[in-house]
Amino acid sequence: MLKSRLLAAASALTLCALAFAHDNTKPDDAIEYRQGLMTVIGWNFGPLGAMVKGKHPFDAADFAKHSGRIANLSDQLLEGFTKGSDKGKTEAKSEIWANWDDFQSKAKDLDTQAKLLAEVAKANDEARDKEQFKKVAEACKACHDKYKKD
Amino acid sequence: MLKSRLLAAASALTLCALAFAHDNTKPDDAIEYRQGLMTVIGWNFGPLGAMVKGKHPFDAADFAKHSGRIANLSDQLLEGFTKGSDKGKTEAKSEIWANWDDFQSKAKDLDTQAKLLAEVAKANDEARDKEQFKKVAEACKACHDKYKKD
Structure with a gap:
């Protein structure tokens, strides 16, 4: 009985922490956050693309550094797409929230591929x-094509 | 002779990679990058502050998660302060570049303290x-007080 009450309390705390991180956030803050995240990912994606396209000499250490940084961020993306944050200065289509499972699956695929890249690198x-x-x-493109405004 | 030429070539490549990541960047891109970085750090700093101030129940796993994320970002800040990026939509004071060694030292102190926090957590x-x-x-405040516009 005590154990189950303790478990319930622990579970409530966990839910509370999740709620804090996600749902008490103002839409504008979530939008700013996810755009900041995309900018930082893009900053690190740029040198990788340049090396892959041969616009810049391949440098294994540099490749690993930027890949690692992206892998550390790719699991934070979903947090920025809080409910209600389809309104505001955003390029996110409202279809995201209408097709949440698909969007979530695509975001997780990006995270999986990014973490694999960091390992491979x-x-x-x-x-x-x-x-x-x-x-x-x-994985980036699959999501942008469907869920990002032109 | 060959060895020294190889070393020189390798060194040139390394310098080139650094140059790519830092100095070929447009000031506006650097500003957007560092602001994005600050936003993502702030997003993760918020729940820590709330737990420390008792506004939110302490949750060790959540504390460790957000601390780890900040520690993964704190060593990327300096990259965003490229030469010439004191001009534009920025709250960064030009004193940063006039006192680069001090600014760098303060940024590195933040990184040291953030990585310690991730370990402690x-x-x-x-x-x-x-x-x-x-x-x-x-460490945040020491830098903001001196180098961030009100």
């Missing part, structure tokens, strides 16, 4: 790096 | 977490 294998980079880029 | 010791959080907050 540790091995200093240029061909595999480039191959996995393309999967990350495809 | 793994141990699930609320008192130590709160103590180290204050050091991170002080």
Whole structure:
């Protein structure tokens, strides 16, 4: 009895923490957050793209550094898409919230591919790096094509 | 002779990678990047502050999560303060570039304190977490007081 009450209390605290992080947020703050996140991801994506396209010499350490940073951020994206944050200065389509499961699945795919890239990038294998980079880029594009305004 | 030429070539590539990441960037992009970074850090700092001030129940796992995220970002800040990026929509004072060594030292102190917080937060010791959080907050403030416009 006590144990179940303790479990219930612990569970309530966890829910509370989740609620704090997500649902008490003002829409504008969520929008600013997810745009900031995209900017930081983009900043680190740029040098990877330049190396993959041969616009910049391949540098394994640099490739690993930027890949690692993206992998540390890609699991934070969903948090920024709080309910009600389809209104405001945003390029996010309202279809996101109408198709939440699909959107969530696409966001998780990006995270999976980004974390794989960070792992692959540790091995200093240029061909595999480039191959996995393309999967990350495809995951970005799959979501942007469907859920981002032009 | 060959070895020294190889070393020189490798060194040139490294310099090139650094140059790519930092100095070829348009000032507006650097400003957007560092502001995005601050927003993402702030997003994760908020729940920590709420827990430290008792506005929200302490949750060790949540504390560790947000601390870890900040520690993964705090070493990226300096990159956003490229030369010439004192002009534009920015709250950064030009004193940053006039006192670069001091600014760099303060930014590195934030990174040191943030990485310590992420380490401390793994141990699930609320008192130590709160103590180290204050050091991170002080490191933020030391830089903002001197180098951020009101």
